[in-house]
Amino acid sequence: DAMVIQNPRYQVTQFGKPVTLSCSQTLNHNVMYWYQQKSSQAPKLLFHYYDKDFNNEADTPDNFQSRRPNTSFCFLDIRSPGLGDAAMYLCATRISSGYNEQFFGPGTRLTVL
Amino acid sequence: QQQVKQSPQSLIVQKGGIPIINCAYENTAFDYFPWYQQFPGKGPALLIAIRPDVSEKKEGRFTISFNKSAKQFSLHIMDSQPGDSATYFCAASGVSGTYKYIFGTGTRLKVLA
Numbered sequence: 096d097a098m099v100i101q102n103p104r105y106q107v108t109q110f111g112k113p114v115t116l117s118c119s120q121t122l123n124h125n126v127m128y129w130y131q132q133k134s135s136q137a138p139k140l141l142f143h144y145y146d147k148d149f150n151n152e153a154d155t156p157d158n159f160q161s162r163r164p165n166t167s168f169c170f171l172d173i174r175s176p177g178l179g180d181a182a183m184y185l186c187a188t189r190i191s192s193g194y195n196e197q198f199f200g201p202g203t204r205l206t207v208l
Numbered sequence: 209q210q211q212v213k214q215s216p217q218s219l220i221v222q223k224g225g226i227p228i229i230n231c232a233y234e235n236t237a238f239d240y241f242p243w244y245q246q247f248p249g250k251g252p253a254l255l256i257a258i259r260p261d262v263s264e265k266k267e268g269r270f271t272i273s274f275n276k277s278a279k280q281f282s283l284h285i286m287d288s289q290p291g292d293s294a295t296y297f298c299a300a301s302g303v304s305g306t307y308k309y310i311f312g313t314g315t316r317l318k319v320l321a
Contacts, residue, residue, distance in 0.1 A: 140308060140309075199251035
């Protein structure tokens with residue numbers, strides 16, 4: 096089945112130790128999103144790619160970086176995780192034409208010790 | 209202008225009841241209004257979506273009512289079941305432009321058996 100896959104599902108890191116989360120999709124969607132979701136809150140958009148064009152939200156901390164080496168893969172790098180970065184990180188994809196939904200992956204739960 | 213206001217924050221109903229969740233928006237450029245359902249530890253999944261050219265859309269037990277002049281839309285869950293217990297997010301988006309969703313703050317629904 097076509098889908099959005101996130102790895103790992105659970106990630107534990109030390110305070111300040113860089114971590115990379117990955118997202119892959121078999122939907123061939125040209126738009127990919129990274130969201131941060133904290134408990135009982137709505138997903139918060141960090142950045143998105145329209146094809147190869149990178150779009151950073153104004154309030155996304157510099158600590159968060161992203162790479163999209165090809166259509167199928169997207170990575171979220173957290174350079175120096177703080178305790179406040181513990182959250183669920185969601186990847187989503189969408190085809191840019193028309194009225195189409197965003198498909199979400201299952202998320203990666205990040206714990207910072 | 210970019211906010212989507214969602215209410216209530218939480219809702220408890222008996223099995224078979226009809227929970228109603230309301231959302232309001234300000235930006236008249238929005239033209240796509242999805243509702244997402246999220247279970248704990250999972251990514252959001254599209255439940256139903258509507259465009260402003262219709263006033264109501266039904267899919268199974270789920271109905272969206274849309275009031276364009278009031279800039280409001282709501283989700284009704286008919287014959288609610290304990291399995292519907294989840295968090296529900298409304299969102300708004302424009303087809304053109306950045307393809308971003310503006311999410312509501314979420315409603316935690318509990319359906320009692």
